[in-house]
Amino acid sequence: DAVSGIAERIVGRSPAIAALRDEIELIAATDADVVVLGETGAGKEVVARALHDFSPRAGSVFVALNCAALPPEIFESELFGHEAGAFTGASRQRVGKLEHANGGTVFLDEIESMPLDLQAKLLRAIEDRAIERLGSNKSIPLDVRFVAATKSDLGEEAKAGRFRADLFYRLNVLSLAIQPLRERREDVPLLFEHLARQAR
Numbered sequence: 001d002a003v004s005g006i007a008e009r010i011v012g013r014s015p016a017i018a019a020l021r022d023e024i025e026l027i028a029a030t031d032a033d034v035v036v037l038g039e040t041g042a043g044k045e046v047v048a049r050a051l052h053d054f055s056p057r058a059g060s061v062f063v064a065l066n067c068a069a070l071p072p073e074i075f076e077s078e079l080f081g082h083e084a085g086a087f088t089g090a091s092r093q094r095v096g097k098l099e100h101a102n103g104g105t106v107f108l109d110e111i112e113s114m115p116l117d118l119q120a121k122l123l124r125a126i127e128d129r130a131i132e133r134l135g136s137n138k139s140i141p142l143d144v145r146f147v148a149a150t151k152s153d154l155g156e157e158a159k160a161g162r163f164r165a166d167l168f169y170r171l172n173v174l175s176l177a178i179q180p181l182r183e184r185r186e187d188v189p190l191l192f193e194h195l196a197r198q199a200r
Helices: 003-010 015-028 046-052 073-081 116-126 154-159 165-171 185-199
Strands: 036-038 064-068 105-109 145-152 174-177
Touching: 003 015, 003 036, 003 046, 015 046, 015 174, 036 046, 036 116, 036 165, 046 064, 046 145, 073 116, 116 165
Parallel strands: 036 145, 036 174, 064 105, 105 145
Antiparallel strands: none
16 A cells, blocks of 8 residues: 555654655645755655655656756757757657656656756746647647756745746645755664665
């Protein structure tokens, strides 16, 4: 069942982890977009995968994209796809991550690294629930759940002009915060055992 399945992935005995597991179970059952806040290495992708795997979308794809790892010049094509001839070197059509994830969940890691111009295009895709490939004006319906992860306070980033406030509010329908491991030391032995078992 969902409770034991989540407990196998979100390991720990601290009150913070128990609360996180409860929140994941509740949020997974909804179809709302989610922002996951946590430091680097906190397990944001593990949380995102649990949100997908225990959701009504579990039978569909989970597509992960690290926004900090993509060069700006290929970011848009990676996200939205392109038609053949859309730009120099685009010799054939390519389906983007959003289209590939149709019916499932898109995990946008380190979303604070997404360029502002692309944030505007992502916002439009979320609002319209449709995308257009680069080099095309054909609208493709989009049925995905967005889970965005960040190590920054996106509300503060928006106030500072480094992140679009409208995109933040659109994504932040629900939010989850992962407490740093140093603040829940009682979880360290269990996590160590869990990682050792995975390594066998």
